[in-house]
Amino acid sequence: MADLASLRASAFDSQPPDSTALRIHALGPSLRLVLRAKAPATVAAGAAFGPALPEQACRAAENGMRAALWLGPDEWLLIASESESPALPAALERALAGKPHALVDVSHRDAGLEIAGPMAATALNAGCPLDLDPEAFPPGACARTLFAKCEITLWRRDAARFHVLFARSFAAYMSDYLDEVRRELAAAPEAG
């Protein structure tokens, strides 16, 4: 019979084990804007923003600290350093003047986590149905999707580094769920 006593974990264990294979930390604040627009407004916005808005579905374009993430065929998430507010939104509004668009500052709506390490994709797949194989979701890919019951925006920065954005009211849910994933992976580290 299996030695269950040595495997037992209290339901109230609070600290999940630290692991170099899976490192999770909160992303600091940044300027985040959602742009809804079609050409020619998208071209003007790209010229003013730095990276042109990616046309390809589920791809991000970066230029220094600025990034434009494709969220839908007429929807982009623009990310920049917090210090660029309010100058950057104002510059975008000037570039978009007279062209139909919606530019909304959502900097304070979302919270973010960086999930990194060789087990990062495995940990994300504990709640996210996307195929995170590097062939299907390479570095630079991004998508709005689900992590368990939480809608997230997932952005793969490197092969083993992801950024996850979600409504800040889901922060406790996300960190509890990820703690559970960390315990699970610590108990069965070969699963990945």
Added chain:
Amino acid sequence: MLLIDCPFCGAHAEIEFRYAGEADLARPSAAAGDGAWIEFLYFRRNPMGLHAERWRHTHGCGRFFNALRDTVSDRFVATYKPGEAPPAAAAAADHDR
């Protein structure tokens, strides 16, 4: 896992999507009369077999699109953008039933 091929951003898991009713329902004019409005508001095909439906990629790109789905097998035969005709091969399969 059932994958649905969003015409805007590719194959994604079913849980990212929401069903949004029968597709290609034309709204009658205000003067069309009660019969046409009752037909538009309340009557649906509910077929056993291929069904043209609206779906929304709610937890993805957010866009509505159309799908031909077999209501018996739950197989998605084709997906296409709003305003487009269903792919010819899928329409032919519909006719053969």
